[in-house]
Amino acid sequence: CGTNIAPAVGVNSPVSVPSDTVDIDWDTIGFGLVHTDHMYTMKCSLGGSFSKGELVPFGNIELSPCAGVLNYGQGLFEGLKAYRTEDDNILLFRPEENAKRMMMGAERMCMPSPSVDQFIQAVKATVLANERWIPPPGKGSLYIRPLLIGSGSVLGLAPAPEYTFLIYVSPVGNYFKEGLSPINLIIETEMHRATPGGTGSVKTIGNYAAVLKAQGAAKAEGYSDVLYLDSVHKKYLEEVSSCNIFIVKGNSISTPDIKGTILPGITRKSIIDVARDEGFQVEEREVTVDELLDADEVFCTGTAVVVSPVGSITYLGKSVSYGSHGVGLVSQQLYSSLTRLQMGLVDDKMGWIVKL
Numbered sequence: 001c002g003t004n005i006a007p008a009v010g011v012n013s014p015v016s017v018p019s020d021t022v023d024i025d026w027d028t029i030g031f032g033l034v035h036t037d038h039m040y041t042m043k044c045s046l047g048g049s050f051s052k053g054e055l056v057p058f059g060n061i062e063l064s065p066c067a068g069v070l071n072y073g074q075g076l077f078e079g080l081k082a083y084r085t086e087d088d089n090i091l092l093f094r095p096e097e098n099a100k101r102m103m104m105g106a107e108r109m110c111m112p113s114p115s116v117d118q119f120i121q122a123v124k125a126t127v128l129a130n131e132r133w134i135p136p137p138g139k140g141s142l143y144i145r146p147l148l149i150g151s152g153s154v155l156g157l158a159p160a161p162e163y164t165f166l167i168y169v170s171p172v173g174n175y176f177k178e179g180l181s182p183i184n185l186i187i188e189t190e191m192h193r194a195t196p197g198g199t200g201s202v203k204t205i206g207n208y209a210a211v212l213k214a215q216g217a218a219k220a221e222g223y224s225d226v227l228y229l230d231s232v233h234k235k236y237l238e239e240v241s242s243c244n245i246f247i248v249k250g251n252s253i254s255t256p257d258i259k260g261t262i263l264p265g266i267t268r269k270s271i272i273d274v275a276r277d278e279g280f281q282v283e284e285r286e287v288t289v290d291e292l293l294d295a296d297e298v299f300c301t302g303t304a305v306v307v308s309p310v311g312s313i314t315y316l317g318k319s320v321s322y323g324s325h326g327v328g329l330v331s332q333q334l335y336s337s338l339t340r341l342q343m344g345l346v347d348d349k350m351g352w353i354v355k356l
């Protein structure tokens with residue numbers, strides 16, 4: 001903390017980067033945690049600004065039992081990915097968007113946050129320090145998890161006096177066990193993910209704890225995940241536990257608009273632009289359950305899930321299937337366009353790729 005200017009690479013202490021390859025079966029890797037070599041850490045006091053960060057060996061961190069994050073949930077996270085290309089370049093997808101989203105979330109949660117530049121430099125340093133864990137081209141990606149937590153001690157309800165920004169990484173494959181096969185969702189009618197005026201539009205950790213109960217019940221019944229409705233009318237779509245949702249009808253694609261209760265997904269935003277560029281009419285608006293059940297295709301988007309086709313939706317005991325449980329053509333097309341861009345297989349005319 002204090003007034004020091006962050007060094008150009010955002011790292012205080014250089015680390016020695018092992019160059020040997022890792023022993024992983026890249027063909028079977030899913031979305032599970034793999035411990036890698038290094039993590040990034042940077043601290044700051046309330047009212048101060050982040051300055052020098054450092055790369056340290058990946059491992060446990062020490063926190064007081066009174067830490068703000070443990071007692072009052074003052075915490076945010078982000079998720080982005082690095083890809084290895086055939087010519088051995090490393091590509092990041094829109095890291096600036098994650099940095100800006102973390103700043104917005106920090107403002108809502110009364111936390112200081114790293115600047116956009118500090119965030120991006122820290123991400124780059126962490127990826128490079130863990131380079132050997134980036135899967136080969138086409139076999140997955142390195143998932144990057146930035147965290148911002150109230151690490152200082154506090155007893156009465158108040159912002160923590162100290163904050164820690166951390167980044168760890170893990171190689172990942174597909175998020176859902178279905179892989180790229182369509183997932184089956186159930187609409188939750190009792191519990192809600194977010195409420196107007198709440199924190200649904202920021203990536204605060206409590207939003208994710210809040211969905212575990214419904215998600216667990218859905219999984220126990222064989223569903224892949226839960227789709228939430230708005231808490232006021234209980235008829236407009238919000239999002240799935242870990243991703244945004246889109247419906248397709250003819251040439252028209254619709255997704256719930258961002259109005260405070262929905263996470264402004266970076267993949268969501270990218271898919272809207274890619275779909276418009278490919279001639280689809282895309283609307284961000286209120287989408288009803290009736291429209292969902294009447295759609296030609298449904299798919300989810302997120303950093304972790306990428307573009308995940310939906311095979312069926314169950315609502316109030318009745319199920320609707322899409323495309324005979326096959327991957328819909330529009331979902332397939334948008335998945336392919338986005339991932340080819342992310343993996344550096346096509347020209348980056350959007351200017352979204354950051355090469356390390």
Ligand code: COI
Nearest residue numbers: 079080242302303304305
């Ligand atoms: C992501 O897509 O990066 C997310 O943050 C979702 C997470 C629950 C895995």
